[in-house]
Amino acid sequence: MADFWRRFRRNIGAVVGLVILVLVGLTAVLAPIVFPFSPWEMRGVPFMPPGEMGFLLGSDSLGRDVAAGIAHGTLVSLLVGGVSTVVALAIGITLGAVAGYAGGRVDDAVMRFTEFFQTIPSFVLAVVLVAIFTPSITSIVIAIAIVSWPPVTRVVRAEFLSLRSREFVQAAEVLGRSRIAIMLTEILPNALSPIIVLSSLMVATAILLESALSFLGLGDPNLMSWGFMIGAGRSVIRLAWWMSVFPGIAIFLTVLALNLVGEGLNDALNPRLARRRGMVVT
Amino acid sequence: MSLLSVEGLTIALPPGGERAHAIEDISLHLDAGEILCVVGESGSGKSMTASAVMGLVPPGLPIVSGRIVFEGTDLLRLSAEQMRELRGRRLGMVFQEPMTALNPLMTVGDQIGEVFRVHGETGDVRGRVLRLLEDVRLPDPPSLLGTYPFRLSGGQRQRVMIAMALALGPSVLIADEPTTALDVTTQMQILRLIRQLQQEKGTGVLFITHDFGVVAEIADRVAVMQHGRIVEQGPARAVLNAPQHPYTRALIDAVPHGTARATTSASEEVLRLDGVRKTFRRGGGLFKRGSAVVAVKDARFSLAKGETLGLVGESGSGKSTLARCVVRLFEPDGGSIAFHGTDLLRLSRAAMKPYRQRIQMVFQDPYASLNPRRKVGDIIAEGPVTHGVPRAQAIAKAKDLLRLVQLDAGALDRYPHEFSGGQRQRIGLARALALDPELLIADEPVSALDVSVQAQVLALLDDIRHRLGLTMLFITHDLRVAAQVCDRIAVMQQGEIVELGDTAQVFGSPRHAYTRELLDAIPGKHWMPPRQAA
Structure with missing residues (x-):
């Protein structure tokens, strides 16, 4: 673990990303304390530029506080990103593990099913799904999960395919262990590194997807989110740039941070690759 | 004077490693027309010795002291450019892994021919490549010219490698475990081939191996390495049959002896x-x-x-x-x-x-x-x-x-x-x-x-x-x-x-x-x- 941390720290970008992520997390936690009112509440004169009338980041077309909106929207974004990734991982790992371990016909069937999902443009599918299930936080999470599991399946399958022929897996087989035990305790722990890296990037993609859905007006109507704020500010961008720019920066920073952390995790979890960039190997 | 001599060569390892030096105070010499086997277990520094002679020591491992004298010049004093000229022309090398040592996208003919072209010899490349392929006893050289390496077996690839190493008639051939990755019958063929070529051309061969059987098969002289040092050196017969150093004795004792044991009577x-x-x-x-x-x-x-x-x-x-x-x-x-x-x-x-x-x-x-x-x-x-x-x-x-x-x-x-x-x-x-x-x-x-x-x-x-x-x-x-x-x-x-x-x-x-x-x-x-x- 100490070793992992040392390798992670060597990548400065990743550390910066982690710091940003911690700040974003803090914002989400502290939002109800710093802004102890609903982000939908009208707090003053509309279209106030940043810094005036006590609006740190300005006010929107109805006099709502943009800063409060961003702060309260943080939790929604992180939650949607996190939960949908967990759901996508659950689907992806299960299917990938079964396909990779069983091989043969099962593998063929699962992979054709996966390809079926991959041929449909994911954003279009997400829009359709949310539209059918009526926009709510649950339907958004499910839609995002449904469009983002195929890459997980492919990665997990590839890992399982290569690991299942390794001798320690064969040894477990000879010992008479059950297939599920072999998958869970022998193979999966060794396949975790790419899954962790992939999932950090998936959280970023999910946040972008959620923002895009809200931008189109398919967000949860009861929850303030960054995408919704950009969508609302879009028509008045020449009049009140701050309405779209600040939520945009929030999305940008969070997604960037997640990508940086993902890269750092990749370096730290695959030391052999990382070492090539700098240190001498004897 | 010997063809190649290594004198007191010491190469450091990065600080914090298991020992201070990869090889320490190595001295050996190789005469024309003899095979010197350097034997040792993994990590003994035998491959590092070979790399040092070829000027292929990985960056970051400083050469602390010593000289490598080849035909009267100290190789360690040469520039990278001069060294490159010597490699291939005067010093040939064969590697362990024949499966990865050849470029998979080049035909055998081009690959061997490249050795000539790189060293500026463009006259009758095709003819010379054909002769080389004959020398290493590969079947049907003309059709081999246009063949890609993936069609060849491990032993055949190793023959191509040897042909490349010998292309310009080097006076020293360095072979780093050239038969370790091969099957036993192929190994024997390659060993015989190296033996024959070396006798025909009077090349000095520095042969790195871990296998005392191989040593017994081809060595004229033997140097035994342990932990980066040479612990024993001498004529093959003397080292194999009357080892002096305890480590050599232990190694030779560990060689599977191949004598059959008594069989047990059959039961259930x-x-x-x-x-x-x-x-x-x-x-x-x-x-x-x-x-x-x-x-x-x-x-x-x-x-x-x-x-x-x-x-x-x-x-x-x-x-x-x-x-x-x-x-x-x-x-x-x-x-x-x-x-x-x-x-x-x-x-x-x-x-x-x-x-x-x-x-x-x-x-x-x-x-x-x-x-x-x-x-x-x-x-x-x-x-x-x-x-x-x-x-x-x-x-x-x-x-x-x-x-x-x-x-x-x-x-x-x-x-x-x-x-x-x-x-x-x-x-x-x-x-x-x-x-x-x-x-x-x-x-x-x-x-x-x-x-x-x-x-x-x-x-x-x-x-x-x-x-x-x-x-x-x-x-x-x-x-x-x-x-x-x-x-x-x-x-x-x-x-x-x-x-x-x-x-x-x-x-x-x-x-x-x-x-x-x-x-x-x-x-x-x-x-x-x-x-x-x-």
Whole structure:
């Protein structure tokens, strides 16, 4: 673990990303304390530029506080990103593990099913799904999960395919262990590194997807989110740039941070690759 | 004056390594027309010595002191440009891994021809390449010119490598374990080829190897390395037959001696294979048929209680596949595998489980056969726990087993990567023994280990086998090892058991031509290690 941390720290970008992520997390936690009112509440004169009338980041077309909106929207974004990734991982790992371990016909069937999902443009599918299930936080999470599991399946399958022929897996087989035990305790722990890296990037993609859905007006109507704020500010961008720019920066920073952390995790979890960039190997 | 001499060469390792120097105070010399073997176990610095002569020391490893004098000039003082000119022209090198040393996207002809072009010799490249291919005894040189490396076997590629190394008639050839990755019959061909070429052309050969059999086969002089130092140096005959340094003696003692052991009398039958077949199908899909490779055809043999049967053959002979069929890691296409009269092939996965306890396996690669994410204690206790033994009891047993395989109990809480190859192989053995099996299948259990460690593991295996009365199926490509361990030997060639008999009979009066060929190819077969001969 100490070793992992040392390798992670060597990548400065990743550390910066982690710091940003911690700040974003803090914002989400502290939002109800710093802004102890609903982000939908009208707090003053509309279209106030940043810094005036006590609006740190300005006010929107109805006099709502943009800063409060961003702060309260943080939790929604992180939650949607996190939960949908967990759901996508659950689907992806299960299917990938079964396909990779069983091989043969099962593998063929699962992979054709996966390809079926991959041929449909994911954003279009997400829009359709949310539209059918009526926009709510649950339907958004499910839609995002449904469009983002195929890459997980492919990665997990590839890992399982290569690991299942390794001798320690064969040894477990000879010992008479059950297939599920072999998958869970022998193979999966060794396949975790790419899954962790992939999932950090998936959280970023999910946040972008959620923002895009809200931008189109398919967000949860009861929850303030960054995408919704950009969508609302879009028509008045020449009049009140701050309405779209600040939520945009929030999305940008969070997604960037997640990508940086993902890269750092990749370096730290695959030391052999990382070492090539700098240190001498004897 | 000698052709090449290394004087007091010391190369440092980065600080914090296991020792301060990769090689320390190395002095050796090579004359024209002789073969100098540098022998040592992995990590002894023998390859580093070869790299230093070629000027290929990895950046970051400073050369602290010493000189490498080649034809009167100190190589360490030359510029990179001058060194490049010498390499290939005056110094040729052959590497260990013939599968990766050739560019897969260039034809053999272009690849050898490039050696000439790089050194500015453009006249009649084609003719010279053809002559080289003839020199290294490759069949049909003209058609080989346009062939890509993937069509060649390992031995043929190694011949191409040798042709490239000898293209410009270097006065020194450096061969870094050139036959280690090859099968025993191919190895013998390559050794003979190097011997012949060296005599024809008067080249000095610096031959790096870990195998004393190879040394006995071709060396004129020997230098033995340990921990980066040369511990003994001298004429081959003297070093092989009257080693002075204790380390050399230990190494030579560890060489499997290849003398057959007394056979045990036959008793109750444990395992009987009848007509076992396995064919692998590659490629193919919904719409096309793949190609088929017959790995095992019609294998039949039986194993009596307490007996060790050796399955011997070269790579691709199907010996590992056959072993894996017995434990049902592969499903055979037909035949029967009877264990105490029960045909294992008819059993379902669940019905097979009780038999899993009684048939266990030790794997080849000590680095791949232990799960890197689990502690040694869990790895060993896993089997008993799976079969319903309470965990505490299983761990206690794991502790006893570690003692049995001569590791200390502290190993329980450590991870596999903290152990050396030999130690890991002991852990693998402990895992197999944890279920108290009757039949142990050992798939090349020592072929990935250094010779001295190999001897220890073989001794341990033999000791445990006697103590626990195990029946064993022992797979190996090394006939010397097989002779030492097995009561009976089955020789496999292209999926078929071509000869099966008592070890003494197979070695003494082989019936099949292929067996004779294999026996003939054992490197250094005329040499008897001194202590064992006495």
